[in-house]
Amino acid sequence: MIRFLSTRDAAPAVPVSEALVRGLAPDGGLYVPERFPAREEAALSAPADDLPGFAAALLGPYFEGDPLQSALPGICRDTFSFPVPLVFVPDASGRIRDTAVLEVFHGPTAAFKDVGARFLAACLERLPGGDRIILVATSGDTGGAVAAAFHGRPRVQVGILFPRDGVSERQEKQLTGWDANVRAFRVNGTFDDCQRLLKETLAAARTRPGAVWTTANSINIGRLLAQTVSHAWGAVAYRRARNATPGFIVPTGNAGNAVAALWARAMGLPIREVMMATNANRAIPEYFEAGTLTPRPPVKTLANAMDVGNPSNMERMLHLFERDPSLRQAASAVSVDDATIREVIAEGPERWDRVWDPHTATAIRARDLRPEPDWVAVATAHPAKFHTIVEPLAGRPVPVPPALAAILARPSRAEALDPRLEDLMAALEPRS
Numbered sequence: 001m002i003r004f005l006s007t008r009d010a011a012p013a014v015p016v017s018e019a020l021v022r023g024l025a026p027d028g029g030l031y032v033p034e035r036f037p038a039r040e041e042a043a044l045s046a047p048a049d050d051l052p053g054f055a056a057a058l059l060g061p062y063f064e065g066d067p068l069q070s071a072l073p074g075i076c077r078d079t080f081s082f083p084v085p086l087v088f089v090p091d092a093s094g095r096i097r098d099t100a101v102l103e104v105f106h107g108p109t110a111a112f113k114d115v116g117a118r119f120l121a122a123c124l125e126r127l128p129g130g131d132r133i134i135l136v137a138t139s140g141d142t143g144g145a146v147a148a149a150f151h152g153r154p155r156v157q158v159g160i161l162f163p164r165d166g167v168s169e170r171q172e173k174q175l176t177g178w179d180a181n182v183r184a185f186r187v188n189g190t191f192d193d194c195q196r197l198l199k200e201t202l203a204a205a206r207t208r209p210g211a212v213w214t215t216a217n218s219i220n221i222g223r224l225l226a227q228t229v230s231h232a233w234g235a236v237a238y239r240r241a242r243n244a245t246p247g248f249i250v251p252t253g254n255a256g257n258a259v260a261a262l263w264a265r266a267m268g269l270p271i272r273e274v275m276m277a278t279n280a281n282r283a284i285p286e287y288f289e290a291g292t293l294t295p296r297p298p299v300k301t302l303a304n305a306m307d308v309g310n311p312s313n314m315e316r317m318l319h320l321f322e323r324d325p326s327l328r329q330a331a332s333a334v335s336v337d338d339a340t341i342r343e344v345i346a347e348g349p350e351r352w353d354r355v356w357d358p359h360t361a362t363a364i365r366a367r368d369l370r371p372e373p374d375w376v377a378v379a380t381a382h383p384a385k386f387h388t389i390v391e392p393l394a395g396r397p398v399p400v401p402p403a404l405a406a407i408l409a410r411p412s413r414a415e416a417l418d419p420r421l422e423d424l425m426a427a428l429e430p431r432s
């Protein structure tokens with residue numbers, strides 16, 4: 001059995017189901033696998049058209065001996081009920097060759113967060129226990145994906161924390177278009193305020209009787225395990241298509257998706273290196289430049305889901321680099337400002353025959369900076385989520401996917417909240 005350790009090494013190791021339920025380790029750290037199983041051979045021999053089966057085979061060692069072991073195939077079928085295609089994109093200018101885009105935005109809310117949120121919801125629904133309160137702090141896409149994944153599920157209450165004036169119009173509709181067991185809180189602060197409030201609340205709630213409080217943020221190990229599958233799937237598809245090992249370029253805010261790519265590499269999947277593409281929030285690039293991580297106030301950008309000044313999952317990344325220093329040599333980061341994001345979106349239709357969302361645009365720019373062939377840029381969101389930015393620059397309308405359109409048509413509900421622990425706990429505490 002592979003158990004899960006805290007990044008702070010002061011909490012007992014636990015099986016995967018316990019790590020999923022806890023969300024945050026008792027010492028305040030984030031759960032990480034005690035070891036990574038070698039999965040290259042199993043992944044490369046998997047059928048090319050069975051993503052749920054691929055996911056179950058890849059993640060199987062983490063669930064051996066766990067109460068969820070027999071349920072894992074069903075969990076993966078529930079999670080990966082939509083495609084995650086690898087699309088090769090020729091560059092009309094001829095300057096870049098051998099580039100593919102991994103589209104992880106074909107889920108219900110048109111963002112890669114659907115993968116982790118649906119996996120976590122499917123896991124928790126199959127575990128015994130009483131009432132659960134699921135908290136999520138979101139800078140744009142996470143909250144909508146969690147709301148869609150958990151809406152209507154029994155024994156679960158969801159609280160979504162999002163920064164006032166910090167998300168796009170359509171993102172806010174996805175956060176607030178719910179009822180029943182899902183409530184949205186418009187926080188008077190930044191995303192980092194929301195993230196701090198979430199951690200404080202989980203720590204305070206741990207000693208309270210009654211409902212179990214946990215998180216669906218990428219703090220939760222379930223989110224990252226599922227996202228590891230997406231990168232592994234794309235890496236295997238690239239290897240089969242070109243008989244080459246690609247580098248991955250991952251749009252990065254809170255760093256969970258980048259850590260998932262590094263975990264896939266640590267499991268032996270054919271990923272040459274991982275480049276993180278950030279927006280003007282430079283905490284991660286500065287770490288790779290200077291060797292120290294310095295949290296900063298978040299800066300508002302066009303790629304708002306990545307407006308994070310103190311990325312939580314850097315704790316996992318630094319723990320990984322301490323365990324295996326060679327992995328740091330396989331990672332890098334680059335910052336892309338708003339002016340460049342605009343340029344990439346504007347030239348997308350002519351150069352790539354594609355319309356990019358602002359987050360994917362950072363990865364496309366990062367691809368331009370590297371002359372080596374064989375890269376996979378991870379497309380993390382559908383451009384329709386950012387139509388007010390994208391359509392004027394690209395010069396064409398962006399059709400809205402049907403599942404997203406259905407969510408946008410729902411009535412909105414949100415509650416104003418100051419970022420104070422006592423206010424949130426009073427709002428969500430179960431009442432007898």
